[in-house]
Amino acid sequence: MTKTVFSNVRILDCGGGDPFAGEVLIEGNRIRQIAGDAAQVSRDGARVIDGAGATLMPGLIEAHMHVSFLDSADLESLGAVPAEEHTLMAMKNARTFLDQGFTAGCSAAAAKPRLDVVIRNSINAGDIPGPRMLAATPELTVSGGLGDVRLMHMDRQTFAVVCDGADEFRRAAREFCREGVDTLKINPSGDEFVPMARAHHTVMNEDEVAAVAEVARSREKRVAGHCRSAESVKMCLRHGVEIIYHATLVDEEARDLLEAQKDRVFVAPTLGITYATLNEASPWGITEEVATGLGMRRELDIAIENMKDLKKRGLRILPGGDYGFAWNPIGTNARDIEHFVKLLDFTPMDAIVAATRLGGEIMMMGDELGQVKEGFLADLLLVDGNPLADVSILQHADKLLAIMKDGNFHKEPPGEMRAGRVAAE
Ligand SMILES: [Zn+2]
Numbered sequence: 450m451t452k453t454v455f456s457n458v459r460i461l462d463c464g465g466g467d468p469f470a471g472e473v474l475i476e477g478n479r480i481r482q483i484a485g486d487a488a489q490v491s492r493d494g495a496r497v498i499d500g501a502g503a504t505l506m507p508g509l510i511e512a513h514m515h516v517s518f519l520d521s522a523d524l525e526s527l528g529a530v531p532a533e534e535h536t537l538m539a540m541k542n543a544r545t546f547l548d549q550g551f552t553a554g555c556s557a558a559a560a561k562p563r564l565d566v567v568i569r570n571s572i573n574a575g576d577i578p579g580p581r582m583l584a585a586t587p588e589l590t591v592s593g594g595l596g597d598v599r600l601m602h603m604d605r606q607t608f609a610v611v612c613d614g615a616d617e618f619r620r621a622a623r624e625f626c627r628e629g630v631d632t633l634k635i636n637p638s639g640d641e642f643v644p645m646a647r648a649h650h651t652v653m654n655e656d657e658v659a660a661v662a663e664v665a666r667s668r669e670k671r672v673a674g675h676c677r678s679a680e681s682v683k684m685c686l687r688h689g690v691e692i693i694y695h696a697t698l699v700d701e702e703a704r705d706l707l708e709a710q711k712d713r714v715f716v717a718p719t720l721g722i723t724y725a726t727l728n729e730a731s732p733w734g735i736t737e738e739v740a741t742g743l744g745m746r747r748e749l750d751i752a753i754e755n756m757k758d759l760k761k762r763g764l765r766i767l768p769g770g771d772y773g774f775a776w777n778p779i780g781t782n783a784r785d786i787e788h789f790v791k792l793l794d795f796t797p798m799d800a801i802v803a804a805t806r807l808g809g810e811i812m813m814m815g816d817e818l819g820q821v822k823e824g825f826l827a828d829l830l831l832v833d834g835n836p837l838a839d840v841s842i843l844q845h846a847d848k849l850l851a852i853m854k855d856g857n858f859h860k861e862p863p864g865e866m867r868a869g870r871v872a873a874e
Pocket of ligand 1: 513515557558771
């Protein structure tokens with residue numbers, strides 16, 4: 450079995466405690482032994498990496514991943530890409546996630562029916578590099594809802610699957626379970642850039658949400674809801690939906706309901722896309738004035754207050770900002786950690802724990818992923834610097850000296866750290 454020792458590292462274990470100097474032994478794909486206080490782990494037969502004081506921490510985990518979004522400036526163009534090209538592009542994105550230190554991701558919708566499933570399976574088979582992945586359906590939406598870009602006068606496809614009525618949702622949910630998804634993604638609310646289904650509109654009805662939830666329950670799958678309106682959050686909670694995306698416009702009743710289910714649900718507000726649309730999308734014609742006119746300033750302000758309140762109430766709030774659009778591209782996902790610190794007043798530690806330990810929990814692998822802990826899976830980053838002093842360093846791939854997933858280096862540490870020898874005691 451392959452053995453690797455990271456010696457002379459500062460261990461940020463993301464279990465909640467302060468970082469400490471020490472060393473870590475990886476055996477196969479697991480973290481076998483951790484030693485602090487100048488103690489040593491077993492070096493027998495191990496390749497020893499001299500970390501030179503760098504930070505060893507868990508790989509980052511994206512809570513709202515779109516591996517098949519293509520950094521386009523609109524939703525329609527996603528539908529124009531043929532499946533073959535689209536698969537290759539998603540494959541490239543999967544690698545980008547890993548290159549940027551994301552060793553796992555919970556998908557928040559595929560852009561074509563089987564894309565997530567195929568990419569996840571290829572990664573798991575070791576055929577292509579990429580993060581651990583929970584595969585999702587495309588967005589299951591209603592006529593006129595977010596993702597329905599069809600026109601009356603001509604045929605046009607997009608990334609969503611349009612269903613109306615409980616029966617159509619049930620059939621779609623069952624078909625996607627057949628195809629092997631982990632997560633059923635539904636769009637109960639609209640979004641500010643959808644003219645006829647705004648963020649505060651709840652466009653799916655009770656029976657439709659119930660139908661998808663029933664399919665998920667019966668097959669041990671999960672439902673994730675695009676829920677911006679307060680009512681969409683309440684409706685999802687009534688039906689046991691576990692992953693509440695956005696939750697930006699929740700009212701007090703919705704916050705109370707979330708608090709009552711805080712050990713069961715995850716909230717990922719996706720601040721990245723809203724922030725970037727407001728501040729950085731003018732090259733694509735969305736000036737701050739336009740974005741504010743769409744209601745995004747108002748929504749971001751309300752979301753910030755709501756997330757601060759939910760954090761106080763003990764909700765699990767995770768970074769993940771809908772990266773995959775032109776002004777919020779894939780690969781910049783770690784920026785959401787900085788948004789949590791700057792916009793939501795998270796401590797750097799809390800923001801990083803949300804992107805690692807809580808990430809392990811949303812991956813349904815909380816007992817083996819997201820921490821530097823004995824027995825846990827060896828998904829690790831060796832970081833040049835102290836992310837607690839400046840979380841933004843996690844956005845720079847050149848600061849990631851080494852990236853390990855499942856005990857294998859995706860990115861080897863630089864030459865001077867590699868003794869290249871196998872130690873014998
Ligand atoms: Zn999304």
